[in-house]
Amino acid sequence: MSVTINTNFDENLVTHLSNVKKEPEWMLDIRLKALEVYKQLPIPRFEKTRIDKWNIDQFEFFIDEGDEGNQVDIPEDIRSMIDVNTENRSVIIQRNSALVHHYLPKSLGDQGVIFTTLDNALQEYPDLVKKYFMNAVKFDENKLTALHAALWNGGVFLYVPKNVEIEFPLQSVYLAEKAGLLPHVLIIAETNSNLTFVDYRFSTDHNVSYIHNGVVEVYVGEGARVRFATVHNFNKNSYDYSYRRAIVKRNGRIEWVMGEMNFGNTISNNTSLLKDSAASADIKSIFIGTGRQKADLESKVIHEGDHTESKILSRGIMLDQATAIFNGITKMEKGAVKSNAEQAENILMLSKEARGDANPILLIDEHDVMAGHAASAGPVNQNDIYYLMSRGIPKDEAERLIIHGFLASVVSRIPIEGLQEQLEKLIERKLKR
Amino acid sequence: MSQPKLTIEDLQVSVEGKKILKGLSLEIKGGEVHAIMGPNGTGKSTLASTLMGHPKYKVESGSVTLNGENVLEMATDERARKGIFLAMQYPSEISGVTNADFLRSAINARRGEGNEISLIKFVREMEKKMSFLEMKESFAQRYVNEGFSGGEKKRNEILQMMMLKPQIAILDEIDSGLDIDALKVVAKGVNEMKGPEMGVLVITHYQRLLNYIKPDYVHIMMQGRIVRSGGPELAEKLEAEGYDWIKEELGIEDETVSQRS
Numbered sequence: 001m002s003v004t005i006n007t008n009f010d011e012n013l014v015t016h017l018s019n020v021k022k023e024p025e026w027m028l029d030i031r032l033k034a035l036e037v038y039k040q041l042p043i044p045r046f047e048k049t050r051i052d053k054w055n056i057d058q059f060e061f062f063i064d065e066g067d068e069g070n071q072v073d074i075p076e077d078i079r080s081m082i083d084v085n086t087e088n089r090s091v092i093i094q095r096n097s098a099l100v101h102h103y104l105p106k107s108l109g110d111q112g113v114i115f116t117t118l119d120n121a122l123q124e125y126p127d128l129v130k131k132y133f134m135n136a137v138k139f140d141e142n143k144l145t146a147l148h149a150a151l152w153n154g155g156v157f158l159y160v161p162k163n164v165e166i167e168f169p170l171q172s173v174y175l176a177e178k179a180g181l182l183p184h185v186l187i188i189a190e191t192n193s194n195l196t197f198v199d200y201r202f203s204t205d206h207n208v209s210y211i212h213n214g215v216v217e218v219y220v221g222e223g224a225r226v227r228f229a230t231v232h233n234f235n236k237n238s239y240d241y242s243y244r245r246a247i248v249k250r251n252g253r254i255e256w257v258m259g260e261m262n263f264g265n266t267i268s269n270n271t272s273l274l275k276d277s278a279a280s281a282d283i284k285s286i287f288i289g290t291g292r293q294k295a296d297l298e299s300k301v302i303h304e305g306d307h308t309e310s311k312i313l314s315r316g317i318m319l320d321q322a323t324a325i326f327n328g329i330t331k332m333e334k335g336a337v338k339s340n341a342e343q344a345e346n347i348l349m350l351s352k353e354a355r356g357d358a359n360p361i362l363l364i365d366e367h368d369v370m371a372g373h374a375a376s377a378g379p380v381n382q383n384d385i386y387y388l389m390s391r392g393i394p395k396d397e398a399e400r401l402i403i404h405g406f407l408a409s410v411v412s413r414i415p416i417e418g419l420q421e422q423l424e425k426l427i428e429r430k431l432k433r
Numbered sequence: 434m435s436q437p438k439l440t441i442e443d444l445q446v447s448v449e450g451k452k453i454l455k456g457l458s459l460e461i462k463g464g465e466v467h468a469i470m471g472p473n474g475t476g477k478s479t480l481a482s483t484l485m486g487h488p489k490y491k492v493e494s495g496s497v498t499l500n501g502e503n504v505l506e507m508a509t510d511e512r513a514r515k516g517i518f519l520a521m522q523y524p525s526e527i528s529g530v531t532n533a534d535f536l537r538s539a540i541n542a543r544r545g546e547g548n549e550i551s552l553i554k555f556v557r558e559m560e561k562k563m564s565f566l567e568m569k570e571s572f573a574q575r576y577v578n579e580g581f582s583g584g585e586k587k588r589n590e591i592l593q594m595m596m597l598k599p600q601i602a603i604l605d606e607i608d609s610g611l612d613i614d615a616l617k618v619v620a621k622g623v624n625e626m627k628g629p630e631m632g633v634l635v636i637t638h639y640q641r642l643l644n645y646i647k648p649d650y651v652h653i654m655m656q657g658r659i660v661r662s663g664g665p666e667l668a669e670k671l672e673a674e675g676y677d678w679i680k681e682e683l684g685i686e687d688e689t690v691s692q693r694s
């Protein structure tokens with residue numbers, strides 16, 4: 001078992017990064033501890049995906065300054081996405097790790113909502129950040145999370161106070177130009193608050209080999225409701241390592257909607273912890289495998305509280321020589337009485353050379369629960385095609401309708417029309433090539 | 434449009450190497466209603482699927498023409514665009530595709546590129562037909578047949594027929610699983626469409642449907658062929674007496690297709 005590291009990632013670099021950002025002492029402390037863990041741990045092992053040969057850390061680290069107000073580089077389709085609702089526009093756009101745009105309606109600020117970069121939050125609300133940062137995802141979980149904690153750079157902080165309900169989605173957009181991206185998103189939804197968050201990450205250069213190592217932490221308070229929708233779109237030379245976690249308190253609800261639209265290798269790990277009574281989680285994700293892409297996609301729900309509920313729906317379409325593992329994990333802890341969980345992983349196999357593995361896993365330590373799962377993998381149903389053709393629809397159009405329909409239950413849940421269109425375009429691109 | 438004509442001559446069909454239709458001939462013209470009755474497993478749905486071009490059914494010999502054109506050379510979608518419609522015994526469920534999108538694609542496929550139906554016109558037409566069939570408006574936005582009850586699926590088949598305006602409509606057990614009110618609605622849909630521009634082939638087990646959709650001809654199918662044809666009185670006789678008398682007359686012991694011929 002060999003341990004590889006990037007020797008440029010050392011104490012000096014980490015200290016310099018933290019100093020430039022004028023971070024509090026404790027943050028530097030976390031970074032340095034995490035750096036040690038990163039150096040010591042081997043590349044993590046996934047049950048069915050070997051990532052030994054994947055690039056996790058061979059990239060040049062950068063520290064850049066913000067250039068807020070610089071409009072020139074915002075691509076047209078991103079503009080159409082964020083401009084839909086000018087009055088309520090709540091957007092943070094980052095290029096690499098730097099802030100380039102920030103809008104927040106005054107009405108939200110007046111209600112105590114904080115929506116800013118994580119860097120800025122560290123300056124203005126250090127105690128809040130300290131309480132939650134790397135709490136749902138632990139820095140010493142594995143080499144990837146350790147690297148993230150040591151070098152995180154850029155990201156967003158969102159705090160929604162008690163009883164505040166935000167009707168329109170808050171957005172964050174990440175344009176990647178440089179190779180290494182390590183944004184950290186921290187969302188805190190206090191008791192009975194309600195919010196929708198949209199997160200879009202994409203690479204702008206087709207030749208750069210990106211490494212994205214991102215963490216999202218969502219803390220859902222009692223009776224609060226959070227919908228987090230994300231689309232990732234990194235090029236075929238890139239590696240995407242994403243850890244997303246939610247901790248949900250009593251009566252709270254987390255909804256994840258994930259469009260895994262990368263063209264490169266992807267590790268996506270999503271976990272919701274239902275801590276208390278009547279908490280619930282709904283996880284929907286889609287993936288389209290193309291080229292020689294490899295992906296390991298895991299959705300997990302841990303039921304600790306009684307009367308907790310969860311639903312996992314993962315849908316994948318496999319083309320070319322792509323390989324993907326879809327893990328659905330439902331864990332019922334002792335005491336999760338009268339809890340209810342359902343999960344389904346469905347894969348459409350559109351190429352004989354592609355591989356798709358659906359693994360529903362139920363881990364049950366409490367007898368008084370309901371847990372169900374369904375998994376399928378196979379080609380488009382010929383009878384369905386025949387049915388559409390019998391109404392005059394040509395075969396390729398029939399296939400197209402069925403394939404899009406297969407993804408519709410997830411796509412239709414994307415809260416912003418502009419992002420939905422973006423996602424549909426990506427789907428078209430991936431399916432046609 | 435001139436009066437359509439579907440001609441089936443000496444049709445022999447096998448599925449997975451097993452001969453099912455063993456020489457079937459039938460002619461259906463616009464304005465006519467033909468009913469095919471017959472015990473289970475005698476090849477009725479096989480005939481319907483073969484006319485629609487289901488890939489599993491292999492035509493061994495015989496011919497099918499629509500207005501003189503060779504139907505057997507056409508793929509399923511082309512047959513549909515030429516005017517053949519099949520209301521299926523077991524319609525598929527298509528997840529994620531709304532009824533409205535599905536029907537609009539179907540209509541536009543038939544109209545061809547550059548001649549698409551305008552959205553407003555389509556919506557109006559669909560609403561009109563749905564209310565005629567007493568379907569809730571929400572069905573336009575529901576996914577095709579997903580979670581529909583048996584009766585709702587059948588109604589949805591008739592909605593498609595009304596929207597697509599076929600020349601030859603084949604209805605395979607459109608009455609199965611329908612309560613009496615739904616049956617009347619479905620029959621109302623068919624009767625609304627009936628006329629010199631459309632011929633109808635109804636496959637059913639029950640005389641009851643034929644009280645509402647009046648057939649001009651009734652055919653009895655056994656062992657993969659039509660063994661007797663007559664008028665509506667034939668259906669009444671079957672309802673009253675069953676199939677034994679005709680089996681006796683013809684000396685048939687096993688009426689299904691599994692019997693060796």
Ligand SMILES: Nc1ncnc2c1ncn2[C@@H]1O[C@H](COP(=O)(O)OP(=O)(O)OP(=O)(O)O)[C@@H](O)[C@H]1O
Pocket residue numbers: 448449453471472473474475476477478479480489689690691
């Ligand atoms: N796709 C198929 N694969 C295998 N066997 C088939 C297939 N389709 C039809 N058959 C067989 O052909 C015979 C005739 O079937 P068909 O469905 O045409 O009967 P039917 O007259 O419509 O019966 P029912 O009244 O029960 O609907 C049966 O023995 C059936 O099992």
Ligand SMILES: [Mg+2]
Pocket residue numbers: 477478479522605606
């Ligand atoms: Mg049948």
